[in-house]
Amino acid sequence: MLKLAGKEDKKLKTTVFQDETRIFNPPKELVEKSIVMQWMKKKGFKTEKEMRAWCSSDEHYLEFWDEMAKTYVDWHKTYTKVMDDSEMPYFHWFTGGEINITYNAVDRHAKGAKKDKVAYIWIPEPTDQPVQKITYGDLYKEVNKFANGLKSLGLKKGDRVSIYMPMIPQLPIAMLACAKLGVIHSVVFSGFSSKGLMDRAADCGSRAIITVDGFYRRGKPVPLKPNADEAAGGAPSVEKIIVYKRAGVDVSMKEGRDVWWHDLVKGQSEECEPVWVDPEHRLYILYTSGTTGKPKGIEHATGGNAVGPAQTLHWVFDLKDDDVWWCTADIGWVTGHSYIVYAPLILGMTSLMYEGAADYPDFGRWWKNIQDHKVTVLYTAPTAVRMFMKQGAEWPDKYDLSSLRLLGSVGEPINPEAWMWYREHIGRGELQIMDTWWQTETGTFLNSPLPITPLKPGSCTFPLPGYDISILDEEGNEVPLGSGGNIVALKPYPSMLRAFWGDKERFMKEYWQFYWDVPGRRGVYLAGDKAQRDKDGYFFIQGRIDDVLSVAGHRIANAEVESALVAHPKIAEAAVVGKPDEVKGESIVAFVILRVGNEPSPELAKDAIAFVRKTLGPVAAPTEVHFVNDLPKTRSGKIMRRVVKARALGNPVGDISTLMNPEAVDGIPKIV
Ligand code: PRX
Numbered sequence: 001m002l003k004l005a006g007k008e009d010k011k012l013k014t015t016v017f018q019d020e021t022r023i024f025n026p027p028k029e030l031v032e033k034s035i036v037m038q039w040m041k042k043k044g045f046k047t048e049k050e051m052r053a054w055c056s057s058d059e060h061y062l063e064f065w066d067e068m069a070k071t072y073v074d075w076h077k078t079y080t081k082v083m084d085d086s087e088m089p090y091f092h093w094f095t096g097g098e099i100n101i102t103y104n105a106v107d108r109h110a111k112g113a114k115k116d117k118v119a120y121i122w123i124p125e126p127t128d129q130p131v132q133k134i135t136y137g138d139l140y141k142e143v144n145k146f147a148n149g150l151k152s153l154g155l156k157k158g159d160r161v162s163i164y165m166p167m168i169p170q171l172p173i174a175m176l177a178c179a180k181l182g183v184i185h186s187v188v189f190s191g192f193s194s195k196g197l198m199d200r201a202a203d204c205g206s207r208a209i210i211t212v213d214g215f216y217r218r219g220k221p222v223p224l225k226p227n228a229d230e231a232a233g234g235a236p237s238v239e240k241i242i243v244y245k246r247a248g249v250d251v252s253m254k255e256g257r258d259v260w261w262h263d264l265v266k267g268q269s270e271e272c273e274p275v276w277v278d279p280e281h282r283l284y285i286l287y288t289s290g291t292t293g294k295p296k297g298i299e300h301a302t303g304g305n306a307v308g309p310a311q312t313l314h315w316v317f318d319l320k321d322d323d324v325w326w327c328t329a330d331i332g333w334v335t336g337h338s339y340i341v342y343a344p345l346i347l348g349m350t351s352l353m354y355e356g357a358a359d360y361p362d363f364g365r366w367w368k369n370i371q372d373h374k375v376t377v378l379y380t381a382p383t384a385v386r387m388f389m390k391q392g393a394e395w396p397d398k399y400d401l402s403s404l405r406l407l408g409s410v411g412e413p414i415n416p417e418a419w420m421w422y423r424e425h426i427g428r429g430e431l432q433i434m435d436t437w438w439q440t441e442t443g444t445f446l447n448s449p450l451p452i453t454p455l456k457p458g459s460c461t462f463p464l465p466g467y468d469i470s471i472l473d474e475e476g477n478e479v480p481l482g483s484g485g486n487i488v489a490l491k492p493y494p495s496m497l498r499a500f501w502g503d504k505e506r507f508m509k510e511y512w513q514f515y516w517d518v519p520g521r522r523g524v525y526l527a528g529d530k531a532q533r534d535k536d537g538y539f540f541i542q543g544r545i546d547d548v549l550s551v552a553g554h555r556i557a558n559a560e561v562e563s564a565l566v567a568h569p570k571i572a573e574a575a576v577v578g579k580p581d582e583v584k585g586e587s588i589v590a591f592v593i594l595r596v597g598n599e600p601s602p603e604l605a606k607d608a609i610a611f612v613r614k615t616l617g618p619v620a621a622p623t624e625v626h627f628v629n630d631l632p633k634t635r636s637g638k639i640m641r642r643v644v645k646a647r648a649l650g651n652p653v654g655d656i657s658t659l660m661n662p663e664a665v666d667g668i669p670k671i672v
Contacts (some may be wrong), residue, residue, distance in 0.1 A: 019415065020534070024423070025382050025456040034451040036315045044060075048452050055465030056491070063468050065307070065494060069094060072310040072346060073104055076276045079303075087514040088523045090499065092280050092304040100274035101283060101306045102143060102180040105345035107274065110140035119351045121324070121373050124358025126215045131373075134169055136348070139176070142265075144272035147177035149264035153240055155207060157182030157275050160285065162206040162238075164197050164228055166215035167355045171331050172341045174210045177303070179283060182275040184299070186285040188591075189332025190215065192617040194230035200287050202235035204297055204501050209238055212259075213248035218360045221247035231457065232257070255290045269314045274553035279303025285501050286334055288440040289548055289557035296510070297501030298440050301336075303485040307496030308444040309343035312464060316434050317377050317406055318451045319349050324373060324403070326352040328366070328380040333554075334440040335410055338377065338495075358384060360540060363391045367399035378426070379408035379434075383552040385418045385426075386583045393425040401426060406451065408434040411553030412585050413541050416457035435460045437541050439527060440555075441511070443495030446527075447539050459538040469539075471531050476518035482518055482534030486545065488515070489525040489626050496525070547641060552584040556620050558641060564615040565590055565622075566644075568608055570598040575631050576622065577645035579671055588622040589671055592646055593631060624671065630664035632656065644668055 031037055035050075045051040055064040060081045069075075069082070079097030100107075109117070115137040122132040134142075139571060155161065161183055165171040167257055171187070178185040188197045201209060214223040225243055227250075232238040243251065244261040253260070278383045283302040287295040325344055329335035344351045352373055366388075370378065378598060388395065401487050407427050409419075414435055423433055432453075437444040437460035446467045447460040454459065458483050463469035468491040471593070478486045489496070500507040510528075515521040530542040543550065547558045565574035573593040578586030592608065594600065605625040613621040632640045646653045647668040656662045 005321060020456050020458060022457060024432065024457075026454065027430070027450055029360070030318075030432065031452045034318050035320075036318070036450045037452055039315075048450065052462055052465050056463060056468045058491075060266075061466055061468065061491060064095075068311045068466065069303075069307045069494070072307045072314070073099065073303075074108055075099055076103070076274075079279065085492065085523065089508065089525075091496065091523075093301065093492075093494045094279035094307075097279045097303060098276040099279050099303055099306060100180065100182075100276055101342065101346075102147075102176045102303050102504075104306055105179075105342060106136060106139050106143055106176060106233055109345075109348045111138040114348045114365070117348065119345060120169055120172070121350065121352045121371055123352065123354045124168075125354075125360060126219060127361060128375050132169065139173070139345075142173050143176045143180060143271040144270050145265040145268040146170075146173055146261070147180045147272045148268040149242075149261075150181060150183065150208075151272075152264070152268070153208065153242075153259075155183050156186065157180065157277065157281075160184045160186055160204045160206045162197065162201040162204075162209045162231075163187045164190055164192075164209055164211045164224070164226070164231075165244070166212060166246070167353060167612075168212070168215070168244070168246055169331060169353065170212075170246075172345075174354075174533060175284075175331075175341055176345075180272060180274050182277045182281060184282045184285060186287070186371065187332055187337065189330060189617075189619075191330075191332070191616055191619055193462065193613070194227035195234075195615050196617055197227060198231035198234040199239055200295065200297070201231055203287075203295075204285050205237040206235065207237060208240040208242060210242045210244070212246040213251045214249035216247055216356060218357050221249050223247075223249045223251065225251040227251075229254070230593065236256065250544070260565045277302055280498065282498070284337065286337065286440055288334075289555045289560060295557075295560070296503065296506065298497045299499045299501055300443055301498050304496065305338070305342060306346060306496035308493065309338035310346040312436075312444045312448070313339060313343040313468075314347055314404075316436065316445060316448050316450060316464070317379065317408060319344075319347060319377065321348075323376045324350050324352060326354075326375045326379065327408075328358075328378070328384065331411075334443065335379075338443055357389070363388065363395040364398055367396045367401060370401055370404065371399040374403040376403055377406045377408070378404060379410065379436075381411040381553040382409055382414040382418050383411065383584055385409070385414065385422045388425075389418060389421045390583055392519040393421075396425050401428070404428075404431060405415060406434065408436060410436045410438070412550050414458060419457035437529075437539070441497040441527075442489075442493075443497070444493075446493075447541075454532075456538050459534075459540050461538055464541075467491075471539075472515070472524070475522045476515050476524075479533070481533050481537055482535050484530060484542065486514075487527045487529050487531035487539070487541070492523070492525075492557055498604050499538070549578045549588060550585050551578070551588060554619050556588070556616075560613060560616065561588060561620055561622065564612045564620070565592055565608060566609050567615065568611045570595055570604060571608060572596075573639070575639045575641050575644045577641055577648060579624075579649070587624075588620070589624045589626070589648065590622040590646070591626050591628050591631060591668060593628060626669050626671070628664075628667050628669075630661060630667055632662065632664040633660045634658070635660045648672075
């Protein structure tokens, strides 16, 4: 049986999943009424397999994308070429076209039949504050007023703006306002520290930060503006800080730099002409973790992100006009960008958006949200499912979840036990689970079931139509069914990343170099995950190839945490490893060498944890810090994390004879 995601799983070469014989067929009614089945009938496809293969084939994939681009998007000027690969690996899509994504997400609905349809049902965390229903008409006005406000500050097409906000409606409003003007937004998760914000804002040269005074967490207001102040101090490009008053906490406003949101929109027109942009114009930059400590700024293009996410959301989650969609992610991650903001709005759907914690005031909050607002499709992460599983079924059992008709999962491999629990207790033992595999870099799901797909627990099933996903060995050969290797995209697709902000070399190295010189494999995208296919062709993702931790579905580079630790005045060196955690997937464990003259103590361990929390934010804080005298290193001085981890987890350490200091291994304590 497939185990939880963890680096150790990658060493399980084959057959770990082959005993997964359970198949869950979709109910007939779901299949017959599904959007994808309607399309298949129109096109004359007999089977799902035939349809998926046709759409992703060399002969037809551009034809497929051309049809989808015209189905989901209104182009201000129609493109003349679907895809241009003359500058590989810089692929260009929808060449010659002109588009505005906010026009597609908001304006066309607000000016049409959906004017009074609710776009967002927003639930504040404090239970005594009213739920807000924001229609497409409301959204249109708010976005335009704020866009005009941004314009009045001199912000214009191509400028970058960092958005550092909690889950309140002003976050999508800010993003949509930027996009309306062609301003490139870079959302930074509000759980990141001031340093996290500063590094990102400085890297992309943000001219402004949009933030809040504070936000609510488990009923208490928490200030956020001071983090933006600190960040601006170290990011010289930041000229303005725009502050939305959310929690009523006291903040200091710097004369000439800081401006209140409500002052900025005061007197602004409710109309704002969209700035039409080239489809390749960057919509956003979103930072994610790579193998080194420095986060990479993933550049996403406008055209591709108007088409890809909307199409996949429509087909995979089968959203119809009366559905109520709830994606529980934070908008600070790609899942929220694509599936809370752009895709559901482009489709003109109603989404639920919840401000706060899953356990506030108790573990029934999510289930109450679903009951109260008759959510029909729920999309969440395995780490949340496991947390609820641990709390027990009595929480969801207290609520009426009968409105649900489809479930989804994202972020990490979902272990079959959690999958079964999710189906059993949230899905009444009958709902299908769409396990969507994708990444910050891809903008949309690449592998996923459709409502017509027979499911296997723990499998993201097959490549979606239009996506040519495969598994290759190190030499670039496709691996046979029943084995594993590197999961790759053989062809480009509209919403793929376009570049790294300011780092061409690393972009090439991380994704394209690996198969570049293999005949016939130039332009193959290396996703960075290991995967296997069973004898029926079902894909099972096994986790990352590189040194990246997966903590509660968040990607955190080991090197990032290590560099934060060694910045502590008493720490000389650090190795960080992931320890399997039944709820979070992995928890962060650090082994540190102290600087001379310092003594290990429980207080110092606590202080080191607090230090990382302050530097990188709570998501990246280790749960354990162990003091060691030495760490195993290669002869070139690189700390061997793999060896540290194996020893700490009580696994075989392999051949360590070539290490500079093999004796250091004995000093690593066991952590399990
Ligand atoms: O390892 C894969 C895992 O999450 C990584 C991407 O993380 P991030 O860019 O933060 O985006 C997360 C949300 C899309 C992938 O390389 N991953 C994501 N979804 C799945 C998954 N692993 C297994 N199954 C999934 N459904």
